[in-house]
Amino acid sequence: MNTPILDRLKKLKRDNNISFHTPGHKGKNTLINWGDYIPHIDTTEIFGTDNLHDPKGIIKESQELAAKAFGAKETLYSINGTTGGIYIALGTVTKPGDKVLIQRDSHRSIYNGIILNRLNVEYIYPNYNEKYKILTGIDPEAIESKLKRDKDIKVVALVYPNYYGICSHIEKIAEIVHKYNRILLVDEAHGSHFAFSDKLPISALKAGADITIQSTHKTLPSFTQTSMVHVGTDRVNINKLKTISSLYQSTSPSYLFMLSLEIARAYMEGEGSLRLDKTINILCESIKTLQNIERVHVFTGDKEDKTIYDKDITKILFRLEGMAGTRVNEILREDYNIFLEMADYYYALALVSLMNEKGDFKKLIRSMENIAQKEPFTKIEDININLITPKNVLPIYEAFYSNKKIIDLNESVGKVSASFITPYPPGIPIICPGEEITKELEEQIRFLLGKNIEIIGLIGYNKEKIEVVD
Numbered sequence: 001m002n003t004p005i006l007d008r009l010k011k012l013k014r015d016n017n018i019s020f021h022t023p024g025h026k027g028k029n030t031l032i033n034w035g036d037y038i039p040h041i042d043t044t045e046i047f048g049t050d051n052l053h054d055p056k057g058i059i060k061e062s063q064e065l066a067a068k069a070f071g072a073k074e075t076l077y078s079i080n081g082t083t084g085g086i087y088i089a090l091g092t093v094t095k096p097g098d099k100v101l102i103q104r105d106s107h108r109s110i111y112n113g114i115i116l117n118r119l120n121v122e123y124i125y126p127n128y129n130e131k132y133k134i135l136t137g138i139d140p141e142a143i144e145s146k147l148k149r150d151k152d153i154k155v156v157a158l159v160y161p162n163y164y165g166i167c168s169h170i171e172k173i174a175e176i177v178h179k180y181n182r183i184l185l186v187d188e189a190h191g192s193h194f195a196f197s198d199k200l201p202i203s204a205l206k207a208g209a210d211i212t213i214q215s216t217h218k219t220l221p222s223f224t225q226t227s228m229v230h231v232g233t234d235r236v237n238i239n240k241l242k243t244i245s246s247l248y249q250s251t252s253p254s255y256l257f258m259l260s261l262e263i264a265r266a267y268m269e270g271e272g273s274l275r276l277d278k279t280i281n282i283l284c285e286s287i288k289t290l291q292n293i294e295r296v297h298v299f300t301g302d303k304e305d306k307t308i309y310d311k312d313i314t315k316i317l318f319r320l321e322g323m324a325g326t327r328v329n330e331i332l333r334e335d336y337n338i339f340l341e342m343a344d345y346y347y348a349l350a351l352v353s354l355m356n357e358k359g360d361f362k363k364l365i366r367s368m369e370n371i372a373q374k375e376p377f378t379k380i381e382d383i384n385i386n387l388i389t390p391k392n393v394l395p396i397y398e399a400f401y402s403n404k405k406i407i408d409l410n411e412s413v414g415k416v417s418a419s420f421i422t423p424y425p426p427g428i429p430i431i432c433p434g435e436e437i438t439k440e441l442e443e444q445i446r447f448l449l450g451k452n453i454e455i456i457g458l459i460g461y462n463k464e465k466i467e468v469v470d
């Protein structure tokens with residue numbers, strides 16, 4: 001029997017690794033034992049169930065309960081993750097050809113949504129903290145000055161929190177966006193848990209966002225691919241939301257997924273919130289212990305930096321002196337069976353959810369103590385990870401759908417890119433379709449390749465080619 005996926009998943013189950021990554025359920029049951037229900041509850045639209053595309057019964061009721069729990073006027077289940085939720089949300093609040101102000105360090109799904117909905121973009125850049133080598137939040141004043149100058153911007157689309165758990169001053173931003181009568185869309189993929197503890201940053205809905213999209217599966221106990229689109233204000237047309245949702249969601253939405261969203265919500269209304277608060281207390285103690293380990297530094301914020309308005313503590317962002325974050329990640333995985341969410345040149349990031357247990361933190365601390373004692377110092381270069389501002393030549397969707405040709409990277413300077421060039425992690429495109437490839441960008445690509453950073457979008461065995469507009 002040839003079953004490569006099953007074989008690997010069985011091994012993963014046997015290995016019983018410690019999970020500091022998504023999904024937020026961390027392999028544990030909450031209100032029900034899923035083993036008792038799968039596969040017989042994997043049903044479809046039959047008598048007595050409901051239809052996600054026109055909910056009138058149990059799905060309607062379940063979504064209404066979710067709206068109440070998360071503080072929304074209306075909630076829509078997305079069984080195609082936040083990726084699908086973002087396509088739906090962008091399509092709901094725009095018309096093709098509209099201009100959207102987006103955060104340059106947006107996730108790929110925002111860029112895909114821009115292409116699918118044929119939108120024009122204007123960028124707002126995150127700030128860069130040189131001391132800590134981190135991309136931080138967005139200046140509310142910078143948004144105000146863009147909105148004041150450019151009457152064509154219809155929607156402001158931000159990511160909150162960012163990949164490192166850094167939060168912009170979202171309340172102030174919502175106030176400004178509404179002062180100029182525009183719509184605030186928030187990619188809150190990493191913030192579903194904010195609604196359930198006052199020890200966490202404010203949720204985007206509470207801060208006044210018009211529409212937010214949350215990957216419930218990332219930080220709460222639901223299955224991968226399950227997300228919610230929440231509407232916060234009357235500025236969003238609910239009928240349009242439902243119509244657009246049908247464009248991007250399967251006509252056979254999974255009942256397992258929808259149930260998993262319901263279970264996550266129901267759990268968080270009771271035991272889950274208490275467990276979250278307990279986990280946060282353990283987490284605070286664990287961070288203190290980690291910080292006391294020689295060579296280990298945990299980033300918890302920078303009071304001097306006004307663009308770090310808040311920091312989600314459940315994303316432990318840490319580094320080890322004398323070792324790249326990517327290497328720390330590798331050692332934790334290979335020698336200690338601890339799997340992190342991501343790592344970059346400087347930092348490693350452990351994503352904590354309420355389902356992590358005390359033992360997980362103890363193991364992380366012990367492992368870091370060992371690594372800090374045992375592993376030699378290596379040279380860490382002083383590199384600038386700030387985003388380079390490229391020159392936009394064509395709208396993203398025009399370049400994306402243009403005639404293309406593949407050329408060598410070393411012949412690409414001055415040409416217009418036809419694809420996204422995206423280093424992972426964290427998945428922020430450094431070049432978008434329609435942008436000119438400058439010498440500086442070409443050198444940055446070579447530098448990242450030299451550091452063994454994975455870059456999606458380049459072509460060829462050695463990633464030596466790039467697709468440009470013909």
Ligand SMILES: Cc1ncc(COP(=O)(O)O)c(C=O)c1O
Pocket residue numbers: 080081082083084107109159187189190215225226227
């Ligand atoms: C900021 C951000 N937005 C959107 C997404 C897409 O979320 P999903 O995996 O739920 O489709 C991700 C996924 O990693 C993300 O990090």
